[in-house]
Amino acid sequence: MENKKLNFDKFKVSPRKGSNIKKTIAVMSGKGGVGKSSVTSLIASKLRKDGKKIAILDADITGPSIPQAFGIEDRIRALEDGAMIPAKSKSGIEIMSINLVLDSKTSPVVWRSSIVTNVLKQFYSEADWGDLDYLLIDMPPGTSDIPLTVFQSLNIDGVIAVTTPQDLVGMVVEKSLNMAKMMGKPILGIVENMSYFKAPDTGKVYKIFGEGATDDIANKFAIDTVSKLAINPKITKMIDEGRIEDVEEKDLDNIIKKIKNL
Ligand SMILES: Nc1ncnc2c1ncn2[C@@H]1O[C@H](COP(=O)(O)OP(=O)(O)O)[C@@H](O)[C@H]1O
Numbered sequence: 001m002e003n004k005k006l007n008f009d010k011f012k013v014s015p016r017k018g019s020n021i022k023k024t025i026a027v028m029s030g031k032g033g034v035g036k037s038s039v040t041s042l043i044a045s046k047l048r049k050d051g052k053k054i055a056i057l058d059a060d061i062t063g064p065s066i067p068q069a070f071g072i073e074d075r076i077r078a079l080e081d082g083a084m085i086p087a088k089s090k091s092g093i094e095i096m097s098i099n100l101v102l103d104s105k106t107s108p109v110v111w112r113s114s115i116v117t118n119v120l121k122q123f124y125s126e127a128d129w130g131d132l133d134y135l136l137i138d139m140p141p142g143t144s145d146i147p148l149t150v151f152q153s154l155n156i157d158g159v160i161a162v163t164t165p166q167d168l169v170g171m172v173v174e175k176s177l178n179m180a181k182m183m184g185k186p187i188l189g190i191v192e193n194m195s196y197f198k199a200p201d202t203g204k205v206y207k208i209f210g211e212g213a214t215d216d217i218a219n220k221f222a223i224d225t226v227s228k229l230a231i232n233p234k235i236t237k238m239i240d241e242g243r244i245e246d247v248e249e250k251d252l253d254n255i256i257k258k259i260k261n262l
């Protein structure tokens with residue numbers, strides 16, 4: 001049998017007229033709780049501070065945490081022509097998240113995955129994004145339906161993988177990297193989150209979770225950018241207070257540089 005190249009073009013959806021997105025970047029991880037939403041929020045905040053036009057599509061439909069990080073109380077508005085107007089953060093980052101549509105922040109999303117993927121496509125294609133330098137997509141963990149939909153249906157220019165130093169997470173992040181590779185998406189870099197802790201009084205560095213496998217994985221996949229993000233209690237606090245935009249995080253400088261050169 002002929003070995004045909006897979007063609008996903010028929011699944012593609014496009015942003016609505018008037019939305020011009022220069023680059024779309026998906027942030028993924030092998031498992032939950034590694035700091036994917038925090039990293040997405042920090043990267044978005046820095047790019048915005050540097051004058052870029054930024055939006056975040058919160059694709060973690062069943063566990064949305066982007067609105068909390070930015071302290072968004074606004075809702076997404078729908079116009080009569082079907083356009084959806086994203087909510088805006090204090091610094092002007094546009095945000096689409098299911099939590100900004102539900103009646104209450106604590107309402108669970110109990111939909112079948114076919115509906116969830118349709119909501120995601122709708123957010124992407126019906127939002128009035130305007131002119132964007134970067135759209136960041138905060139993906140749910142793993143390699144399930146939603147990441148597959150994001151890769152097949154949206155126009156993705158690059159992928160950032162987030163992991164932590166523990167071995168198991170390292171192994172799991174390889175699944176994500178392999179998925180991105182399979183789908184032909186360029187991997188911009190890996191963020192090893194909670195990589196170390198620097199004592200504020202002595203400046204001594206502690207590798208709380210041990211030495212990570214991230215550099216080895218990056219080598220294996222020929223990825224040239226690894227950011228090592230410290231455990232920073234300020235990140236936790238500011239997310240709780242909805243003020244992630246006030247955090248300055250030098251540890252992500254190299255991945256941000258990579259994004260700017262995309
Ligand atoms: N580098 C960090 N330092 C301190 N706390 C962090 C850091 N990264 C993430 N956190 C905290 O860990 C929790 C989980 O992070 P989150 O970004 O929601 O993970 P994910 O999106 O991968 O599930 C959050 O409450 C966040 O405040």
Ligand SMILES: [Mg+2]
Nearest residue numbers: 036037060065
């Ligand atoms: Mg998250």
